[in-house]
Structure formats: structure tokens, C-alpha cells
Amino acid sequence: MAHKTYGNLIGGQWLPAQSGKTFLNINPADHSDIVGEFPDSAAADVDLAVAAAKKAYATWRLVPAPKRAEILFRAALLLSERKEQFAREMTREMGKVLTETKGDVQEAIDEAYYVAGEGRRLFGITTPSELENKFAMSVRMPVGVIGMIAPWNFPMAIPSWKLFPALVAGNTCVIKPAEDTPLSTYNLVQTLIDAGLPPGVVNIVSGYGPEAGAPLVEHPGVRAISFTGSSATGSLVAQRAAATFKPVSLEMGGKNAMIVMDDANLELALEGALWGAFGTTGQRCTATSRILLHKSIAAEFTSKLVARAAALRVGNGLDPAVEVGPQVNAQQIATSTEYVAIAIAEGAKLLTGGHPLTDGPCANGTFFAPTVFGGVTPTMRIAREEVFGPVVSLIEFSTFEEAIEIANSVEYGLSTSLYTKDVNRAFTAMRDLEAGITYINAPTIGAEVHLPFGGVKKTGNGHREGLGSLDFYTTWKAVYVDSSDKLQRAQIDNAE
Ligand code: NAD
Numbered sequence: 001m002a003h004k005t006y007g008n009l010i011g012g013q014w015l016p017a018q019s020g021k022t023f024l025n026i027n028p029a030d031h032s033d034i035v036g037e038f039p040d041s042a043a044a045d046v047d048l049a050v051a052a053a054k055k056a057y058a059t060w061r062l063v064p065a066p067k068r069a070e071i072l073f074r075a076a077l078l079l080s081e082r083k084e085q086f087a088r089e090m091t092r093e094m095g096k097v098l099t100e101t102k103g104d105v106q107e108a109i110d111e112a113y114y115v116a117g118e119g120r121r122l123f124g125i126t127t128p129s130e131l132e133n134k135f136a137m138s139v140r141m142p143v144g145v146i147g148m149i150a151p152w153n154f155p156m157a158i159p160s161w162k163l164f165p166a167l168v169a170g171n172t173c174v175i176k177p178a179e180d181t182p183l184s185t186y187n188l189v190q191t192l193i194d195a196g197l198p199p200g201v202v203n204i205v206s207g208y209g210p211e212a213g214a215p216l217v218e219h220p221g222v223r224a225i226s227f228t229g230s231s232a233t234g235s236l237v238a239q240r241a242a243a244t245f246k247p248v249s250l251e252m253g254g255k256n257a258m259i260v261m262d263d264a265n266l267e268l269a270l271e272g273a274l275w276g277a278f279g280t281t282g283q284r285c286t287a288t289s290r291i292l293l294h295k296s297i298a299a300e301f302t303s304k305l306v307a308r309a310a311a312l313r314v315g316n317g318l319d320p321a322v323e324v325g326p327q328v329n330a331q332q333i334a335t336s337t338e339y340v341a342i343a344i345a346e347g348a349k350l351l352t353g354g355h356p357l358t359d360g361p362c363a364n365g366t367f368f369a370p371t372v373f374g375g376v377t378p379t380m381r382i383a384r385e386e387v388f389g390p391v392v393s394l395i396e397f398s399t400f401e402e403a404i405e406i407a408n409s410v411e412y413g414l415s416t417s418l419y420t421k422d423v424n425r426a427f428t429a430m431r432d433l434e435a436g437i438t439y440i441n442a443p444t445i446g447a448e449v450h451l452p453f454g455g456v457k458k459t460g461n462g463h464r465e466g467l468g469s470l471d472f473y474t475t476w477k478a479v480y481v482d483s484s485d486k487l488q489r490a491q492i493d494n495a496e
Pocket of ligand 1: 149150151152153154176178179207208209210212213214217228229230231233234236237251252253254284285386388414454455
């Protein structure tokens with residue numbers, strides 16, 4: 001079947017890249033399936049998109065926030081109608097199984113309802129002035145044109161976390177989707193347009209990071225950057241943005257630990273481990289990549305986990321019987337393969353998997369066997385570095401305190417989890433685990449949109465998506481109204 005060719009969205013028009021260059025979006029589960037052809041954009045395209053966003057800002061910022069929010073409510077309804085179709089297209093473009101891509105679209109729906117409610121809650125603060133006949137208040141103002149750069153693993157949810165709060169606050173946007181997953185951003189933005197979003201308020205520039213992402217970060221017309229991706233790229237983005245004092249929100253990598261205590265419900269922990277480690281083929285920033293096992297339950301847990309991991313059905317995510325889809329591209333397969341070799345060289349024990357899958361339902365794509373390493377020590381690279389694939393490390397510990405120390409010993413700090421029936425330990429873990437998210441008796445994945453999402457250390461730079469995102473997409477303005485008809489000097493006229 002002939003594939004469709006898409007344009008960049010600039011000022012409401014679908015335009016090819018100025019250079020005429022394109023790239024193909026290919027199904028990672030079936031390389032003969034071309035999902036679409038997209039503009040391979042560069043600085044000239046970013047210039048046009050930023051100019052369009054700047055023009056639209058002049059009017060969009062004046063639309064009352066409750067009216068802006070109504071567009072999001074309508075988008076939520078439309079997304080619900082289109083959920084099945086968008087999920088299928090997402091599975092084709094990045095591979096995760098249909099139940100998970102439906103969850104991804106659902107997350108955008110949830111975010112739309114949540115943020116739309118904020119349209120009537122963009123509260124400021126009024127406070128007494130220190131002077132008579134003077135009124136003082138603080139109001140949230142939009143920032144201006146926001147540049148957004150997204151990864152491929154949550155191709156609709158993550159753009160929605162960025163676009164919706166930015167829009168309700170009155171900003172206009174230029175978004176660069178990941179090169180592996182532009183279609184889901186197109187589907188999301190087309191839905192916003194169908195819900196009534198005016199031209200130019202959201203613009204899309206598709207393409208590769210250095211060519212299309214970097215010019216967006218550096219563009220003088222862009223007032224802030226919201227980035228989600230790897231810590232290596234995030235560091236580059238932050239350094240480039242610092243040159244012009246541009247605020248940057250960075251959501252980056254993880255090396256998330258699940259701790260299983262000796263009193264845990266082991267069946268529950270086992271299910272959580274399988275879902276946390278192999279859901280989305282391990283390609284979640286919150287994926288469980290370290291399982292810390294109390295030594296008294298380690299042997300039993302390990303043998304059960306290995307048997308269950310080896311039995312997972314890997315294949316095309318559109319097949320309802322499949323539990324684990326492909327990795328997104330050949331580069332991710334190369335990374336998983338490389339980390340398997342590193343782990344073996346460092347003395348970890350390969351218990352199952354450890355290689356690409358190339359036969360049967362996996363013959364035509366980029367698949368990797370669910371992989372479990374035993375005998376991992378906290379200093380091994382496999383225990384410290386993000387793999388972003390279906391590879392999990394098992395580490396044994398003797399005491400709860402030791403487990404917390406191991407969990408905290410990495411450079412990342414996104415998600416953590418503790419399985420225990422001991423409420424005292426649960427509260428200690430909630431306090432002492434260095435991470436933006438802690439789950440008790442649940443896996444490291446499963447965030448909800450109305451809670452803060454983000455991490456500490458190498459995972460983030462202090463901003464949050466979900467709850468807290470409006471703090472990034474607005475700036476505070478202090479307003480004083482003097483009705484005394486005379487000059488009143490703060491700190492002087494009323495001072496002793
Ligand atoms: P990546 O860093 O390779 O790419 C992310 C985005 O940055 C892409 O759109 C890419 O084109 C762009 N980019 C690349 N080089 C750039 C440059 N020089 N300037 C500007 N933009 C550039 O990451 P990825 O492989 O797409 O995603 C996987 C990573 O994302 C993992 O590390 C994962 O943990 C992380 N992630 C984090 C979160 C979170 O919220 N913390 C969520 C999902 C994924």
C-alpha cells in the first residue's frame with residue numbers, strides 16, 4: 001500500500017521542509033510496513049514555525065483561559081472517539097502492544113480533562129499592601145513561544161503533557177516530535193485543530209535532533225524549552241539554552257529500583273517486576289531496571305521471574321496474544337546487545353535472553369529477548385547505566401538499610417518501588433528513597449497525570465510535568481494599584 005506523505009504544520013498550513021528532504025517512519029515490528037513519510041526539517045523550517053507561533057501569540061494570549069480550556073475539553077472527547085485508530089497507528093510506528101498504546105492515548109485524554117479544569121483555576125494571589133489605599137496582587141502570565149522536544153516512547157502522552165498546560169496558560173508552541181514517532185504528534189495536534197485550536201497556536205517541525213531540535217533550542221524567538229529525552233541530549237540542550245538564559249524543563253533518564261523485602265507478597269512483586277521491567281519492552285524512563293531482592297527470598301523470586309520472563313510472548317504489538325513488542329529501532333537493539341556484553345564481561349550471570357530475536361513473528365523487525373541478569377553487584381555498569389531495553393538486573397541485599405543505600409547509589413532519581421507489608425519500612429522508604437516518585441507495593445511504572453512527574457539528580461532539573469507544570473508554562477507578575485492619589489514609598493513612608 002502506498003504510504004502517506006505529511007508536511008510540517010506552520011501557521012495552519014501543512015508544508016514540506018524548505019529543503020524538500022523527507023524521512024520514512026517505519027514499523028519496527030515489520031520493516032516492510034511504511035507508516036508515513038515526514039519532512040526532514042532544518043533551521044529554515046524552525047524559523048518559519050517560530051514566526052507563525054509568535055504571530056499567533058498576539059491573539060491567543062488574550063483568549064480567556066476558560067475558553068482556551070474548552071478546546072481541550074473538546075479535544076478530549078475527540079481523542080476518545082479516535083482512541084482505537086490512534087493506538088493502532090502508534091503501535092505501528094513504535095511497536096508497543098495495543099493495550100499500552102491505548103493507555104498512551106488515554107493518558108492524553110486524562111491530561112486534557114485535568115488541564116482543561118485548570119482553565120478556571122489559574123489562580124493568582126492577592127495580599128494586603130504595606131501602604132494605605134494600595135492594592136497588591138500576583139497573576140500568572142503566559143511565557144510566549146515555547147519550544148518542545150519529545151522522545152518516542154510515549155509519543156502522544158508526552159506531547160500532551162507539554163502542549164496542554166502550555167496552551168491553557170496562553171502560550172503558543174513549536175513542537176519537534178521524535179524522529180521515530182512523528183505520526184502520533186500529528187494525530188494529537190490534528191485533534192486539537194478539529195477541536196477549534198486557531199492556526200499558528202501549535203506548529204510542528206519534524207526531523208532529527210541536531211538539524212531540527214538544536215535550532216529550536218537556540219532560536220531567539222523561543223522563550224522556553226520543554227525537553228524530554230536522554231540525559232546526554234538534555235545536557236546539550238541545557239547548555240545551549242543557557243547562553244540566552246532560556247528556562248529549560250528537562251525530563252530525562254532513569255535507573256529505577258524495585259526493592260522486594262522478605263515479608264513481601266511475592267506473587268504480587270513478581271507480577272510488578274514483569275510489568276515494570278518488560279512493559280513497553282523496557283523502554284520507559286520509569287522502567288524497573290534493578291530488582292533488589294532480600295537474600296532470604298532471592299532464590300525463589302529469581303527462578304520464578306526467569307521462568308515467567310522466558311515465557312513472555314514477543315512479537316508484533318497488533319497481535320492481541322503478544323505481550324512484548326519490538327524495540328523501536330536498530331540502535332536500541334545495538335545498545336541492549338552492548339550492555340549484555342558489558343554485564344557478562346563484568347561477571348553478571350545471564351539467566352535468560354540476552355540476544356536479538358530474528359525468527360518467526362520476530363523475523364521482520366527489531367526484537368530483543370526479555371533478559372534477566374543475576375549476581376549483579378551495585379558497582380557494575382549494568383546496575384548503574386540506563387539500558388532502555390528489556391534487560392533487568394537482580395541484586396541481593398541483607399538489610400533494609402542496605403537496600404535503600406543501593407537504590408540511592410546511582411546518578412539517576414526518577415522512580416522507585418518497595419514491596420513490603422511493614423508500614424514502618426514503607427514510610428521510611430517514602431522519606432529516604434532519592435527519587436521523584438516512590439511506589440509502595442506497586443511497580444516503578446504507572447504514573448497518573450494529576451500528580452507531579454519528574455525526577456532528581458541526573459533525571460531532571462527540578463521542574464515537573466503533571467502537577468506543577470503550570471509553574472513552568474507561566475511567569476508570575478506582581479501588580480500594585482495605588483488609589484491614594486499621592487506618592488507612597490514602600491519601605492520608607494510606613495517605616496519607623
Ligand atoms: P534522545 O535524547 O535521543 O532524543 C530525545 C529528543 O531529543 C528527540 O526528539 C531527538 O530528536 C532530540 N534531540 C536529539 N539531539 C538533539 C540536539 N542536539 N538538540 C535538540 N534536540 C535533540 O532520547 P530518546 O531516545 O528519544 O528517548 C529515550 C530517553 O528519554 C531515555 O533516556 C528515557 O529515559 C528518556 N525519557 C524520559 C522521560 C521522563 O519524563 N523523565 C520520559 C520518557 C523518556
